[in-house]
Amino acid sequence: MSSVLVIDDDLSRRGLLSSAFSFLDQPCEFCGFVDWFQSSSDIDQAQVSLVLLGQSQLPISLEKLVKDLQDKFDSIAVVTLDEWSEVAELPDSLRQCVVGQLSVPFNYQQLLDCLHRAQLFSLQAGDASLGQVDLFSGLVGVSQPMLQVRRAMSQVAGRDVNVLITGESGTGKEVVARSLHDHSVRKDGPFVPINCGAIPADLLESELFGHEKGAFTGAVSSRPGRFELAQGGTLFLDEVGDMPLPMQVKLLRVLQERKFERIGGTKTLDADIRVIAATHKNLEEMIETGEFREDLYYRLNVFPIEMPPLRERVGDLHLLLEELSRRLPEQGLDSVRFQNSAIISLQLHPWPGNVRELSNLIERMAILYPNGVVGVSELPSKFQNVPEPNPELYEQAYEQAENAVSVEGVGIPHTLELDKLPDEGIDLKKHLETIEQRLLEQALAVNDNVVARAAETLNIRRTTLVEKMRKYGMQRK
Template identity: 75%
Template sequence: MSSVLVIDDDLSRRELIQSALTFLDQSCEFFGFVDWLQSASEPVPADLVLLGQSQLPISLEKLIRELQQKVPAAAVVTLGEWAEVEELPAELKSLLLGELPIPFNYQQLQDMLHRAQLVKQQISAGIAPDAADQLFSSLVGCSQPMLRVRQAMAQVAGRDVNVMITGESGTGKEVVARNLHDHSVRKAGPFVPINCGAIPADLLESELFGHEKGAFTGAVSSRPGRFELAQGGTLFLDEIGDMPLPMQVKLLRVLQERKFERIGGTKTLEADIRVIAATHKDLEQMIEAGEFREDLYYRLNVFPIEMPPLRERTEDLPVLLQELIERVKQQGFDSVRLQPSAIESLAQHPWPGNVRELANLIERLAILYPNGVVGVSELPERFRHVAEPDPERYRTDDMESATMPQVTEAPLLDHLPKSGLDLKSHLESIERSLIDQALNAANNVVARAAELLQIRRTTLVEKMRKYGIQRK
């Protein structure tokens, strides 16, 4: 679990931050500025430093140099704006991750925690944080397996050689291919993908090399193939292991000679392209079985990159979830939040579909619980790998009737009883009764019940969860 160090002389703000960090299940340690400067010089194991301001004449430069020694692997974030930031030397300014505005919200604080986690992993791997953020920024995750992928990509991105990307389905092979193209000398050219397993064998040659009018039945006009469309850029051959053997022979010839002709044509065309291939199959085993040409394999496999399955990099789950939630929001879906227990459960899932399976799950949750909070019990059953930490929230009406008095029909009072009453309990009883009546009137359609109560749907869902009300 990540830890946070807070250095601030504002006690009220420290209490606010402590409350927020406790809510996010983050461990934290607090210092005043004098106490921090006088503390022992041993390194402190923290991922994030939140740096408040002091009335004492302490320079920001001195503080950051102290932090370099005592908290060498932590990211530093200022609480509010520091005027001195612009005056810092460049090497110290680069150590600041950013500014947390005051007041802040939970999402802003959680975002800083995620970014600090990435910085720590990058520092541990010997990668400069600013360079890592700029290079292959659309590749999410900084676990050790993903850092190895990034390092391999950095070595080959600028080289105009063929690349073979291997890995299970759904691991993001096309994302890697697009990143390699975007950071190559051919980035101004087109990126043209083709799935060799999705096109019938008798049409694959035409798709790759194009055809002239009348070359075969149905060829009513000339048509360029993917090799022509990719001129000056990158051709991505996805699922190359599904390519038929006769087509492998023709592809090998083009890769060797860098020339090709359209089907039914006589004009020789240049193949000025870079080829990136990908497969989820074991090509070496296919070579032994006579299902894949060995010479084509070595022509394509100039530089191999192996994508790790998601189950081997579950420490990337928090940042992957954040990225996927942002993507579904951009697609017009509502947001969704996951409880720490739900993330813990997902970390124990085997993920046979890898990141693609995770992306589908997030879309499903965004539809089921728009702008809601997802715990273990809200996850689909196949994703529940830990016990529900708070089963009392999910008691059924039958359980409630056996363990607590019925409050769905709370009595209305014209006057205060002489003995007094528990106002909070009485109001909750009335509220619960009205929610039950609204659900009954709306045939358990939550959105319609929310309209009857003139509240937002998400507010009603939270109140139903609070009272343990289930739709019948």
């Protein structure tokens, strides 16, 4: 808990403040001005959030005092005791941290108001520094919604309580969960994720709690569950809103008692874990319809964090593009860059798939334009939300392309009829394969790499398209 520092030479006023803070159960320290200048280094500066500044019997400048406090404390708020006429003369950089004045006699509400002003000042100062400090580096963005997420994470990361992360699909809920684990007291333990919606209901209990040999048909050996694997660390329950009701009851019991048994087992095991859950569903609405247990909701929702959709933080788009492009070589892809006009066009897209949709787009552009630069005209049509700023460049390129199309080193006139043999001859098999591969690539590109829709565009079976993609070494999304 943050403390209050009172610097005042008025002993009677210090006595009143001591009684008031004791009643409010608020930690505080007292010193006179001489003591402050002689022993200020002995004070735990990291814990002080508010300084109450009284009158000094020494000829001390308020500007020098506030500057000294700013040098010693981070994000410190100052409240003057009685009126200091010099406050109005302070430079802006110093005056902003003087958040109020407290006069004797005072009531408890006025004292609480001072504490509240100091709290708000610290939060605002913290927000201003989050964009510069490498805090939770896995998260990309300095927009106001992301600063709020970071602030919430910084408040709960070191506390061993359950966290519920909500938000649309693709907003990065697992990234937040991993960051919380990495900054928690359990960071040396395992981080074990499980997608509750991807596992059949009849297998989910075994996945969570494990089973003993012979517990059910097919249990040929004993197997630990995710609760055991996460001992001493963090268990991440992704898409917890998809968990069936019978499993919700069993999960609630484990969260309440911190104990569980394997299926078919008799030994009780301790659940020394922290639970972080995530969902894209509205659990409160599911409670109303009876699809989610209210008691489990409150067990999981000790500390909520809501992830903003990408459309509400498009100011972060250029940072996301840089970060996702930087990761491309790790996936075996070449890098790609984006013109400003392309970034502006992307900022106007509604992004229903959020960051996951953006990542998909960058990978596709890296395949189509390796080590290249993407402008508006290179973007897929649904992402072209502004006019091409340099259409004449593309007209020139199209005119040059009309003369010849290069097919793996063999010049083939663009006007060549498909059923007409050129004088210089042609490698028929290679020519047909090249045409087929390019048509496949175009069909996949215009259908967002959805194989089923691309097959419909080409009027072939889905399995046929998959076989042809395998033949040409084309990646399947």
